[in-house]
Every structure is written in C-alpha cells, then in structure tokens.
Amino acid sequence: MNFVVDIVVTLKPSVLDPQGTTVKEAFHSMGYSKVDDVRMGKYMEVTISAGSKEEAQGKADEMCRKVLVNPVIETYSFDIKEQEKQEVN
Amino acid sequence: MNFVVDIVVTLKPSVLDPQGTTVKEAFHSMGYSKVDDVRMGKYMEVTISAGSKEEAQGKADEMCRKVLVNPVIETYSFDIKEQEKQEVN
Numbered sequence: 001m002n003f004v005v006d007i008v009v010t011l012k013p014s015v016l017d018p019q020g021t022t023v024k025e026a027f028h029s030m031g032y033s034k035v036d037d038v039r040m041g042k043y044m045e046v047t048i049s050a051g052s053k054e055e056a057q058g059k060a061d062e063m064c065r066k067v068l069v070n071p072v073i074e075t076y077s078f079d080i081k082e083q084e085k086q087e088v089n
Numbered sequence: 090m091n092f093v094v095d096i097v098v099t100l101k102p103s104v105l106d107p108q109g110t111t112v113k114e115a116f117h118s119m120g121y122s123k124v125d126d127v128r129m130g131k132y133m134e135v136t137i138s139a140g141s142k143e144e145a146q147g148k149a150d151e152m153c154r155k156v157l158v159n160p161v162i163e164t165y166s167f168d169i170k171e172q173e174k175q176e177v178n
Binding site for chain 2: 002008009010023026030032034037038039041043044045046048049059063067
C-alpha cells in the first residue's frame, strides 16, 4: 500500500525568523497592514510504501527525526493518508 | 481579533519538481528505499487582525492569489483558526 505523508516543519516559537519578518514587511509595503506576523516553514509531501498505516507512520516519524528536522530549532507534524488508487487505462 | 492562517502552497501535479526528486534520491542513498516520491511545497503561518473569521478568510485568499501563489504552476490551501489569547503578566 502507498501512503501520502504531508509533513510540516516549523521553527520553534522562540527562534527568530528573519525570512518571515521580510515577508511581513513586504506585505505591509503592499498595503496589507493587517498582517501582524509571518512565520515561514517547510512543507513536503512524501509517498511511502508500507504494509500498514502504523508502519508508514513509524517510517515517517523516523525520517523526520533523523533527516528532515533540526530538533534544536525546529518542530514538525505530519498527517498520513492512504494514496487513492490510480487507474491505468 | 487575531487569526492564524496556515497556508500551504504546492506545485500542480503536472509540474516537474526537481527539488523533490533530489530529496527522494537523498532518501534512497540513506537507505530509505520505500520512499516512492517527494514533492516540495511552501508553508507559511500568517497572523492577521480582522473583525470576523469571514473577513480574515477573504484577506488570506486575496493575499494568496495576488502575492504568494503563482497560479500558472502552483495551487494553495489554507486553514484559519482564531489565535488563543496570550496572558500578559
């Protein structure tokens, strides 16, 4: 079975985000003065083959911890769903 | 009221994603052979002040369409929630 894992990696709230501040200032200079804050993150859609949802979940968690996320400054969350079958005509 | 808008911008499925392919190959070379596909996207957490959830939704949609998203190659989705009050001690 194939599972699609939507991973979001964000900076911890205590970590400064200069990229987000730049985007916020760009919004202000374009007239969007109601924007109070912008924090940037990373988004990945990873397709994994696994025997069960639990296995896919374990794999995704391991990949996040070991590869995708810097635990000193970042946190992550993900969402797993089974991939819909694609018909081959 | 303040609203937190979680915006995800992804490439349309028909658009090639060389960055995602590179990440996929990196996973394979690290032993994660069950990774079938990786697609990269952008994630932003934008805090907006607005009178109502509908107003915040309209603002967020406009910002996505006019600024954050290239409609030729990208699609977007977002999620709005009211910001929890922060106590000032």
